[in-house]
Amino acid sequence: MSGEFLITKRILLTREGQPALRRILVFTHTGRKEAIAAAIETCGLLHAAGVRPVMRKKDHEAIQTASTGLRLQIDILGQDCTIEQVDLGVVLGGDGSVLRAAELVRDASLPLVGVNLGHVGFLAEAERSELADTVHALVIGAYTVEERMAIEVQVWRDNVCLAETWALNEAAVEKANRERMIEVVIEVDGRPISTFGCDGVVMATPTGSTAYAFSAGGPVVWPEVAALIMVPISAHALFAKPLVVSPDSIMAVEILTRSEAGAVLWCDGRRTIDLPPGARIEVTRSDKPVLLARLNTTPFSERLVNKFELPIQGWRGPADEDERRPATTALPVIGPGFQSVEPHHKDEPGIPLVARDEMK
Structure with missing residues (x-):
């Protein structure tokens, strides 16, 4: 159900303790040189780790055109494998790229992890500078899967x-x-x-x-x-x-x-x-949520501050439990036996405050 989190660990190892052969689908914005470069690097990192990169045919053709010297073996989605044979999707781009990828994988319940190449990138899990660490975490299965309501x-x-x-x-x-x-x-x-x-x-x-x-x-x-x-x-x-x-x-x-x-x-x-x-x-x-892979447990409040660059100067934070002290004063709760004070009318400042006994 949306609002609840499906937490899983995907660690696939062979008997020798090495990562088992997996397939990871790589989405990229082929209209941007930075995205194509990130896709080439991602495919190289996956291949070196023993994971088979998968791409859509049109994305693969764009990569080949941009890098004639690329000799990595990349599976073509729909030709070499089906989407059901893919373990995870990596989206290189902004939030729009994540939304485009979600259209393709939603019916297959395939988790997506976004690497932000755009501006705010609220749906992204990592930044471009963290690409190598992100791929490593995905290869060893160090991620959780979160359900997002649709x-x-x-x-x-x-x-x-x-x-x-x-x-x-x-x-x-x-x-x-x-x-x-x-x-x-x-x-x-x-x-x-x-x-x-x-x-x-x-x-x-x-x-x-x-x-x-x-x-x-x-x-x-x-x-x-x-x-x-x-x-x-x-x-x-x-x-x-x-x-x-x-x-x-x-x-x-x-x-x-x-x-x-x-x-x-x-x-x-x-x-x-x-x-x-x-x-x-x-x-x-919707009864069918979108699955997003999470690499860390950063609270949403911290992500909000970072994405919008919110000012938080002056924040001291809560005290440690062992440093907390009991309240110096306990405020009484008004009830039977207590007296309340009726405020005078604002147009009659000369009238003194009068106490009213609620027991009368």
Whole structure:
């Protein structure tokens, strides 16, 4: 279940104590020279450790074109092996690259580990400078696997399902035209919450809370929290606050028909469909999570500080248990036998405070 963690150790050894032959799928952004260089280095490190690197055909062709002297044996996914025969996926790039890889491996329940080559890289587990150590940890199986909640998304109109898909980060309903806002009704568990004009509405997972939803003013939700998030974008309303609801709730956005403004649905910034007036978008928790490999146990709060470079000067931290001292004063709890003081009215400063005995 999402919000809970599936912790495993994958250590595959031969009788001689050496790593058994494994296959690790390498994803890379072939449009960037830095990503291609990282992929070549990763494949070399895996090959030297006795692990067979696997790549998609188009990625392999890009690598061969960029490095004519590369003589490593690399399996081609779909030709030399199936995705079910792969143990792990390594993604070289930013969060967008991780989302692209998740599309391919989700049905196979293949864990992914991201090596950040982008900017923030919240979904990445390691940085480019840590590539060699990362590959070594993966080879010896020194990682755990964490479940991340995904969402199922359906688009309805006139009781007909126009489309269905899923998302790891968010499903975002956005206005199609810059000059015209859309009018929507937001809903939770079959009950309307509010109606307003806006630029859109983001429905996100805890993983996606630090992505589009965060940029729209939504809360940061720790990944292990089981919840769904709804965040209006530039809403023209007094009550258009971000909502955090039960993971078992059904969130919905209806596009009103009283204006002709069109909308667009984006899922993880990858899959899209045009939304006509009258369309209804429903989001529920998916039964199939995305698996992310973790190399360390760094708390999410520390990752948050590092990724956003948050100022933490002045923090002293909690004292050690053996250095803690008992409270110097115990504050009384007001109850029977205690007296409370009624404050005087702010416009009558000359009236003294009067004690009232609550036992009377």
